[in-house]
Amino acid sequence: MSNETTIDLACENISKHFSDFTAVDNISFTIPKGSFFSILGPSGCGKTTLLRMLAGFEQPSSGDILIKQKSMVDVPPNKRPVNMVFQHLALFPTMNVEENIGYGLRRQSVPKNEIVERVAAVLDRVGLAGSGTKRVEQLSGGQRQRIALARCLVLNPTLLLLDEPLGALDLKLREQMKIELKLLQKEFGTTFVYITHDQSEALVMSDQIAVMNKGKFEQVGTPHELYYQPATAFVAGFVGDSNRWQGNIESADSATVLVSTSDGLSFKAKIMGDEAMSAGNRVEIFVRPEAISVNRTAPSTATDNQLVCQVETILFDGAKSQIIAVEEESGGKITVTLPQTSDFANLQQGDTLYLNWSTEQTLCFIDSSRGA
Amino acid sequence: MSSLRVTSPFKLGLWLLLAPLCLWLVLLIILPHLELLVFSFTEPEDGSFTFGFYQEFFLEPLYWRTFVRTAVMSIMATILTLLIAFPVAFYIAKMLKGRSKGIVFAMCLIPFWVSELVRTFGWMILLRESGVISNFLQWSGMSAGPVELLYTDATIMLGLVYTSMLFMVVPLVSTLDSLDDSYIEAGYDLGGTNWNVLREIVIPHAVPGIVSGCIIVFMLSLGNYLTPVLLGGKDSLWFTEQIYTQFITRFNWEQGSAFGLLLLLLSSLIVWAGLKLSGQSFAKTMG
Numbered sequence: 043m044s045n046e047t048t049i050d051l052a053c054e055n056i057s058k059h060f061s062d063f064t065a066v067d068n069i070s071f072t073i074p075k076g077s078f079f080s081i082l083g084p085s086g087c088g089k090t091t092l093l094r095m096l097a098g099f100e101q102p103s104s105g106d107i108l109i110k111q112k113s114m115v116d117v118p119p120n121k122r123p124v125n126m127v128f129q130h131l132a133l134f135p136t137m138n139v140e141e142n143i144g145y146g147l148r149r150q151s152v153p154k155n156e157i158v159e160r161v162a163a164v165l166d167r168v169g170l171a172g173s174g175t176k177r178v179e180q181l182s183g184g185q186r187q188r189i190a191l192a193r194c195l196v197l198n199p200t201l202l203l204l205d206e207p208l209g210a211l212d213l214k215l216r217e218q219m220k221i222e223l224k225l226l227q228k229e230f231g232t233t234f235v236y237i238t239h240d241q242s243e244a245l246v247m248s249d250q251i252a253v254m255n256k257g258k259f260e261q262v263g264t265p266h267e268l269y270y271q272p273a274t275a276f277v278a279g280f281v282g283d284s285n286r287w288q289g290n291i292e293s294a295d296s297a298t299v300l301v302s303t304s305d306g307l308s309f310k311a312k313i314m315g316d317e318a319m320s321a322g323n324r325v326e327i328f329v330r331p332e333a334i335s336v337n338r339t340a341p342s343t344a345t346d347n348q349l350v351c352q353v354e355t356i357l358f359d360g361a362k363s364q365i366i367a368v369e370e371e372s373g374g375k376i377t378v379t380l381p382q383t384s385d386f387a388n389l390q391q392g393d394t395l396y397l398n399w400s401t402e403q404t405l406c407f408i409d410s411s412r413g414a
Numbered sequence: 415m416s417s418l419r420v421t422s423p424f425k426l427g428l429w430l431l432l433a434p435l436c437l438w439l440v441l442l443i444i445l446p447h448l449e450l451l452v453f454s455f456t457e458p459e460d461g462s463f464t465f466g467f468y469q470e471f472f473l474e475p476l477y478w479r480t481f482v483r484t485a486v487m488s489i490m491a492t493i494l495t496l497l498i499a500f501p502v503a504f505y506i507a508k509m510l511k512g513r514s515k516g517i518v519f520a521m522c523l524i525p526f527w528v529s530e531l532v533r534t535f536g537w538m539i540l541l542r543e544s545g546v547i548s549n550f551l552q553w554s555g556m557s558a559g560p561v562e563l564l565y566t567d568a569t570i571m572l573g574l575v576y577t578s579m580l581f582m583v584v585p586l587v588s589t590l591d592s593l594d595d596s597y598i599e600a601g602y603d604l605g606g607t608n609w610n611v612l613r614e615i616v617i618p619h620a621v622p623g624i625v626s627g628c629i630i631v632f633m634l635s636l637g638n639y640l641t642p643v644l645l646g647g648k649d650s651l652w653f654t655e656q657i658y659t660q661f662i663t664r665f666n667w668e669q670g671s672a673f674g675l676l677l678l679l680l681s682s683l684i685v686w687a688g689l690k691l692s693g694q695s696f697a698k699t700m701g
Contacts, residue, residue, distance in 0.1 A: 120603070120604075128600055134614075136619060145604055
């Protein structure tokens with residue numbers, strides 16, 4: 043019970059129904075104080091609705107939201123200790139930077155001279171000291187992000203909600219802002235709830251990630267857990283790149299199965315998920331491209347899974363380059379990471395590759411999409 | 415030289431496109447006003463120059479009192495229209511979604527399919543001594559005898575506000591429509607009350623719409639003839655009535671011209687003052 047005080051947010055069985063559509067379906071979770079919690083999911087999975095319920099713009103159809111053990115269900119948005127960074131930031135265009143940041147403080151009837159001090163202090167902390175008199179449209183995309191953050195953080199909220207605020211930025215700036223956001227979160231120690239459909243944003247910044255699909259949490263865990271031990275086929279497919287095959291179980295023991303894919307390939311895979319598996323079940327298997335070891339000569343020792351393939355296409359993308367290879371007999375395709383060693387510098391279409399990987403890295407889930 | 419050849423057909427096209435507008439401006443606006451200007455300074459007997467008609471305006475209290483009254487009541491009508499139209503426009507632009515939004519907006523428009531004259535007669539049927547409201551008050555026992563609700567300043571105000579409502583609602587709806595909901599939500603999220611959000615976020619955003627609506631309504635009220643004549647009594651004079659009287663009844667075109675120009679001067683002055691006060695420029699409001 044002692045850790046109760048360190049829980050900033052607890053959601054208990056919250057649901058939200060819109061006429062005949064369920065946006066959020068009976069979700070429960072807790073967020074410890076000072077952590078960076080991300081909700082990751084495809085568009086339309088209900089993550090925005092969930093966030094809007096936390097902010098108070100939507101009422102849950104059932105369930106309770108507790109912030110520091112206090113129920114928030116009947117508290118209007120302007121009375122909640124929660125602030126939100128909007129998708130398009132919503133910096134007030136009729137006010138300058140100072141007035142934008144001071145808006146919330148004026149609402150709390152903070153004395154004028156204290157407002158000036160606190161605004162200057164928070165501008166300094168986000169690295170924009172002295173830009174208080176600038177107009178919002180004079181700022182660059184990255185500066186606006188920081189002002190939007192400062193406008194919330196100056197109020198010392200218990201919870202800061204972020205609704206995909208990096209979506210509008212270009213790639214370079216987004217990469218930079220990811221790191222900056224994480225550092226600011228550490229520095230301020232505020233609990234962040236970040237929603238995004240971009241797995242890389244979630245993986246880089248979060249302490250905990252909840253993967254959301256069709257109104258439910260598929261899995262809640264650290265980025266590491268989600269990546270290496272996905273609980274469901276959806277998580278395995280959504281987080282990170284994967285080779286994905288559908289097939290039938292040929293034989294099964296307690297931890298591993300032998301699967302023949304619809305391409306005609308055959309793999310040994312590790313049983314994942316809660317469901318029991320036996321011969322004949324339709325399953326999906328996932329193998330990460332970077333988990334596959336690639337050789338130009340046949341390896342001397344046998345491994346769990348091995349394929350002899352021809353290079354079909356090389357997708358050059360610097361360090362993230364990939365090879366699409368074809369298994370000769372079956373015509374099945376597989377994507378692997380292009381090793382950056384000198385062996386592969388002159389790799390060409392049609393070259394033979396020897397691929398091998400372990401059972402541990404071959405994740406097998408019951409195929410729920412077609413009904414087993 | 416080649417640039418000349420390229421631009422000249424374009425210029426001809428531009429002038430052709432502008433021609434109707436120019437004709438309209440010159441023939442219907444500029445020429446008549448120049449004519450009025452000449453008339454108002456000309457002695458009809460011998461065609462000599464005179465200030466007499468402007469002098470007449472300032473010496474005769476009825477004239478300038480009507481003038482001031484018209485201005486004050488037009489400003490009041492504008493403010494009243496704004497106060498009533500703003501919540502209506504906010505409701506249409508921000509609270510309603512999809513089909514119902516279109517329906518309510520159309521409902522604001524429908525009364526304007528009927529001519530202003532007929533609408534004003536509608537008010538007379540309701541408000542006159544033997545009218546609907548008077549009869550209702552007698553029937554329900556709230557009044558012993560017939561009640562005359564017409565021919566007062568309040569009735570004129572009612573008529574002016576009613577006539578101008580749409581012209582305030584339309585610009586307000588279009589500016590409020592352009593205010594993204596997230597600004598309002600951010601206003602609440604950061605701790606603002608309804609009043610804070612209205613004062614600091616909604617109104618500053620809506621200023622161009624408010625100003626352009628006010629200009630239109632003020633101009634319409636100041637230049638209105640029908641409503642004050644039909645709904646106002648003998649004591650409720652409107653300056654446009656004075657102009658009409660000079661031109662038509664007394665056949666004193668020179669005096670009428672002077673009054674017309676004074677009214678133009680007045681409206682320009684008040685609009686200018688209004689723009690200065692709200693810190694808006696004419697181009698910004700109309701753009």
